[in-house]
Amino acid sequence: MKEYGRFLWRCFRVSFVGNRMYHGWMLLLTVLALIGLNAYAKQIVQGLATTGMTDQVSWGLYISNFTFLVGMAAAAVMLVIPVYLYRNRELHDLVIFGELLAVAAIFMCLAFVVVDMGRPDRMHHMFMRFNFPMSMLTWDVIVLNVYLLLNMHICGYLVYCAYRKRKPGALFYIPFVFVAIVWAVSIHTVTAFLYVGLGGRPFWNSAIIAPRFLASAFAAGPAFLILTLSVLDKWTSYDVPRKAIMTLRNIVTVALIINMFLLACEVFTEFYTGSAHGVSARYLFLGLHGYSGLVPWIWTAIGLNTFALGVLCLPASRRQGWLNLACGSLFIGIWIEKGMGLIVPGFIPSPLGEIVEYTPTLNESLVSIGIWAFGLALYTIFVRITIPVLSGNLTVDRLYEFGAASVPAESDMSSTGSPSSSAPKDLEVSR
Amino acid sequence: MDDRQSASGSSSRRSFLRQGVAALAGMSAFVAALSPLKDIDPDDIPTLDGFLQKHYKEMSDQDMSGALQRIQDEVKKRYQADVVVRDVKPSEGVEFVYALNLSRCVGCRRCASACVEENNQSRSMDMSYIRVLEMPMGTIDIEKGDHTYDHPTVPADDHFYMPIQCHHCADAPCVKVCPVGATWTEPDGLTVVDYDWCIGCRYCEAACPYWARRFNFAQPELPAEEINPDMSYLSNRPRSKGVMEKCTFCLHRTREGKMPACLEACPVGARKFGNVLDPESSVAQILKTKRVFVLKEDVGTLPRFFYYFDERAAQHELPAEELLAPSRHEGDGR
Numbered sequence: 001m002k003e004y005g006r007f008l009w010r011c012f013r014v015s016f017v018g019n020r021m022y023h024g025w026m027l028l029l030t031v032l033a034l035i036g037l038n039a040y041a042k043q044i045v046q047g048l049a050t051t052g053m054t055d056q057v058s059w060g061l062y063i064s065n066f067t068f069l070v071g072m073a074a075a076a077v078m079l080v081i082p083v084y085l086y087r088n089r090e091l092h093d094l095v096i097f098g099e100l101l102a103v104a105a106i107f108m109c110l111a112f113v114v115v116d117m118g119r120p121d122r123m124h125h126m127f128m129r130f131n132f133p134m135s136m137l138t139w140d141v142i143v144l145n146v147y148l149l150l151n152m153h154i155c156g157y158l159v160y161c162a163y164r165k166r167k168p169g170a171l172f173y174i175p176f177v178f179v180a181i182v183w184a185v186s187i188h189t190v191t192a193f194l195y196v197g198l199g200g201r202p203f204w205n206s207a208i209i210a211p212r213f214l215a216s217a218f219a220a221g222p223a224f225l226i227l228t229l230s231v232l233d234k235w236t237s238y239d240v241p242r243k244a245i246m247t248l249r250n251i252v253t254v255a256l257i258i259n260m261f262l263l264a265c266e267v268f269t270e271f272y273t274g275s276a277h278g279v280s281a282r283y284l285f286l287g288l289h290g291y292s293g294l295v296p297w298i299w300t301a302i303g304l305n306t307f308a309l310g311v312l313c314l315p316a317s318r319r320q321g322w323l324n325l326a327c328g329s330l331f332i333g334i335w336i337e338k339g340m341g342l343i344v345p346g347f348i349p350s351p352l353g354e355i356v357e358y359t360p361t362l363n364e365s366l367v368s369i370g371i372w373a374f375g376l377a378l379y380t381i382f383v384r385i386t387i388p389v390l391s392g393n394l395t396v397d398r399l400y401e402f403g404a405a406s407v408p409a410e411s412d413m414s415s416t417g418s419p420s421s422s423a424p425k426d427l428e429v430s431r
Numbered sequence: 432m433d434d435r436q437s438a439s440g441s442s443s444r445r446s447f448l449r450q451g452v453a454a455l456a457g458m459s460a461f462v463a464a465l466s467p468l469k470d471i472d473p474d475d476i477p478t479l480d481g482f483l484q485k486h487y488k489e490m491s492d493q494d495m496s497g498a499l500q501r502i503q504d505e506v507k508k509r510y511q512a513d514v515v516v517r518d519v520k521p522s523e524g525v526e527f528v529y530a531l532n533l534s535r536c537v538g539c540r541r542c543a544s545a546c547v548e549e550n551n552q553s554r555s556m557d558m559s560y561i562r563v564l565e566m567p568m569g570t571i572d573i574e575k576g577d578h579t580y581d582h583p584t585v586p587a588d589d590h591f592y593m594p595i596q597c598h599h600c601a602d603a604p605c606v607k608v609c610p611v612g613a614t615w616t617e618p619d620g621l622t623v624v625d626y627d628w629c630i631g632c633r634y635c636e637a638a639c640p641y642w643a644r645r646f647n648f649a650q651p652e653l654p655a656e657e658i659n660p661d662m663s664y665l666s667n668r669p670r671s672k673g674v675m676e677k678c679t680f681c682l683h684r685t686r687e688g689k690m691p692a693c694l695e696a697c698p699v700g701a702r703k704f705g706n707v708l709d710p711e712s713s714v715a716q717i718l719k720t721k722r723v724f725v726l727k728e729d730v731g732t733l734p735r736f737f738y739y740f741d742e743r744a745a746q747h748e749l750p751a752e753e754l755l756a757p758s759r760h761e762g763d764g765r
Binding site: 007016030031034035037038040044045046047048049051053054055056058059077113116117118119120121123125126128129130131134135136137140141194195197198200201269315346347348349351352353354 | 450456460461463464465466467469470472475477482485489524562564572573574575576578581603606607609610611613628630631632633634636637638639640641642644645646647648649650671672673674675700701706727730731732
């Protein structure tokens with residue numbers, strides 16, 4: 001127990017150690033997160049009137065981001081499945097990066113739900129009167145929190161074992177890994193059912209939403225991991241196996257094809273029959289009665305996704321530069337598709353046929369950026385701690401680079417997560 | 432070895448300073464980020480009693496009288512108004528139903544403003560629980576309705592008017608989706624909200640097919656002289672920001688035998704309200720004799736709010752033979 005406390009303390013210390021770029025990045029994220037906190041404090045004082053939401057469009061940027069990030073969290077298993085089901089050893093170490101991403105993404109999800117609440121001070125009412133199983137929101141609370149615990153357990157256990165130089169006991173994590181795989185599908189399905197279950201919102205009331213959510217998540221999540229890994233590969237000396245990136249590239253390509261196919265199915269059903277159910281879709285894709293606030297968004301998303309798919313299908317995307325470009329554009333494309341392309345149009349027109357458009361305000365954008373910065377900072381720290389532990393530079397009997405700056409020869413700079421050239425001077429040295 | 436120790440010694444002193452400065456800067460940035468909180472209205476900070484208050488259904492009589500007293504005090508403090516807040520209970524053998532005669536409604540929106548006054552709604556936001564749609568003749572598709580019509584006089588030619596408010600559905604989706612059970616259907620059929628329990632997630636607002644729910648995006652603005660002092664816990668007491676509210680069929684009035692404010696304000700008698708379980712009531716008669724319909728029947732929420740068009744009496748009085756007369760079939764335009 002004492003040893004575990006020391007482990008946590010060292011993790012805390014190591015999260016402050018890094019080169020200039022690491023510090024710059026963390027400083028930037030901290031500043032953004034604080035700006036977001038500031039915006040949220042304003043929202044607390046004035047109410048949700050600081051957002052662009054109205055009684056007509058009663059969910060906006062916050063719930064959009066929440067939905068997108070649930071997908072990111074669920075997609076972490078796309079790394080796990082090849083490793084544990086198909087015994088793809090190349091990806092083995094990378095699994096942890098996926099699951100850490102899941103943990104960070106769930107923290108962001110929870111933050112987005114909290115900032116969306118009108119009365120966060122009444123959170124404890126959840127524990128006192130929980131409308132389970134009737135309300136899908138209670139299902140979501142359960143599956144998200146359990147998923148968070150599962151992933152925290154798996155990552156925490158594996159990293160701590162590496163720190164203690166012990167072989168992880170299969171019984172202590174393999175069953176959890178398999179539960180987490182199923183659970184990952186459940187979190188995004190339940191989140192889709194939040195919307196699908198509303199009979200008064202024909203735009204969402206479609207069985208295809210859950211599969212669409214999963215497909216888009218399984219494209220955007222691994223795409224984000226590819227970007228992360230390529231940063232690690234380039235800026236740290238952590239060696240990312242090429243084959244791992246290529247496996248992820250295949251996953252992204254297939255998921256994106258399925259996603260675009262499902263979107264096409266949706267578009268066909270909405271438009272060909274020409275029924276009244278299609279009004280939201282008409283508003284989204286073409287504009288309605290002179291209102292077309294979402295039209296540029298959805299076409300940008302479709303453009304980005306099509307471009308990404310084109311690149312991914314070409315051999316050019318074997319090169320990291322093109323691959324990163326494709327991943328970046330589909331990440332943004334899917335973010336738009338889920339928020340401005342799925343959550344917001346569900347509210348327009350209103351159930352009484354009124355068209356009230358939605359534009360996020362500056363304040364709510366700042367809160368959202370703040371939460372993203374907070375989540376990315378969390379993920380950066382997780383990765384920052386994990387790399388030296390996994391590579392055996394931060395273990396129970398090895399104090400790692402707290403003293404490394406003064407003994408560069410002894411320390412394996414390649415595994416500290418810092419470019420070795422500038423490292424010694426920039427490392428914070430402390431005992 | 433010595434070199435190393437001295438190097439790490441001096442650098443640790445330096446880094447101690449640097450860390451101290453960084454920690455200080457971090458703390459002050461954090462405090463600065465939270466600085467808007469100093470402008471918070473003291474009335475907005477939840478009291479301990481409010482924080483610990485139980486759900487409406489779990490309160491004992493003693494809890495309830497304490498809660499009512501607290502609410503009265505809070506209203507006094509915030510709005511400088513002396514009010515009486517009661518907890519009006521439902522009666523046995525009562526199920527309230529509303530019926531609205533579309534042939535009579537002229538779209539004057541007096542119901543909507545009476546609602547705002549009766550229910551102490553914010554004057555700064557458009558919070559009325561009633562939306563009146565101006566519909567072109569020939570359709571009952573509400574997508575074609577105009578929400579913002581603005582003529583010097585109503586009714587406009589070739590239009591009819593369709594007021595929409597909470598339908599108090601028997602299978603209410605808003606009740607189903609609320610994660611904390613802050614909204615529910617009462618034994619007399621009214622869908623109500625415990626404003627002190629709502630967490631403000633707005634899931635019910637997304638679920639409602641009739642757009643009957645309103646959210647307090649900001650603190651309601653309510654001039655003291657316009658406050659309706661006859662209040663009840665589940666209906667028209669002032670709400671805080673960040674919670675949902677909705678039409679309760681004026682339960683503080685109707686549970687004591689009065690009519691809802693919207694009905695009393697209607698100048699043409701288009702609105703009928705009463706206990707459907709009482710066969711003598713006007714609503715029971717209307718459901719029996721008129722051709723009533725509910726809005727969006729296909730969403731299957733079983734509304735307790737019915738619409739009907741009054742058939743013109745003259746048509747009923749026509750002898751049956753005449754209706755079947757050949758001239759009608761020949762299509763001479765009646």
